[in-house]
Amino acid sequence: MKLNKTIICSIFIVMFHLVGLYGFLNSELEKLFIVLVPFHLLLMLSLLVISTNDFSLNIRNFAIIVYLAGFFIEVIGVNTGLIFGSYTYGEALGFKLFSTPLLIGVNWLILVYCTGVFLEQFKIKSALIFCLIGALVLLSLDFLIEPIAIRFNYWSWAGGKIPLQNYLGWYLFSGLLLWIYRRLDFQKQNKAAIVLLFAQAGFFLALNFWAL
Structure with a gap:
């Protein structure tokens, strides 16, 4: 049953990213698919919840802490320019x-979550090295996301240029969140999360190549 859940969720993850890629590359469907972005995020979160076998207090605490930290760091960032630019x-x-x-x-x-689960496969003993490598993975994703996010009105930068401060802030904050992931004890084996990480990377990579 566990394997079936993982496979089904992974199939949905890949399928929806392929459909999304088609929509974003089709000028006639682009506006519709931009409207669907919030629903896509919630669907991906739902698939992660379905595919995990841990509903303990620790994983719920992890989700709440990271959600609130992620939201409020952006509140501070967007209203002051002090964090990311x-x-x-x-x-x-x-x-x-x-x-x-x-x-x-x-x-x-x-x-x-997806980055943390992916790094679990390498059995990294040092928490510091785990966080530093994980932050680098997330920073690499940000490099792929930024041009597409600007193009499709996720967000925009003053002067139209992405500041170095953004990447530094992203790296440091990612490392902090991964430290929280590492500290809390919950089930960290979820193959669907790894599929989602690579599906997102492939999605944004394809859009970047298409824009060249």
Whole structure:
């Protein structure tokens, strides 16, 4: 039953990313698929919940802490420019509170969880090395995400340029969230999460190549 859940969730993850890629590459469907971005994020989160076999207090605490930390770091960032640089959110990520989409915390949660689960495969003993490598993985994803996010109105940067501060802030904050992941004891084997990590990377990589 565990294997079946994992396979089914993985199939849905790959299928929806392929459909999304087709939609974003089709000018006639582009606007519709931008509207569907919030629903896609919630669907991916739901598939991760379904595919995990741990519903303990620790994993719930992890989800709450990372969601709130991700949301409020963005609130501070977007309203002060002190964390990532000067930027504003568009409408693609849905309803906003304090000029920040509520779903941005979900995005941080998905990325950190999937990256953490992926790194578990390498059995890294040092928590510091785990966090440093994990932050590098997340930073690499940000390099892929940024041009597409700007193009499709997820967010925009003052002056139209992505500051170095953004990448530094992303790296340090990612490392902090991965430290929280490492500290809390819960089931960290979820192959669907690894599929989602690579599906997202492939999705944004394909869009970047298409834009060349």
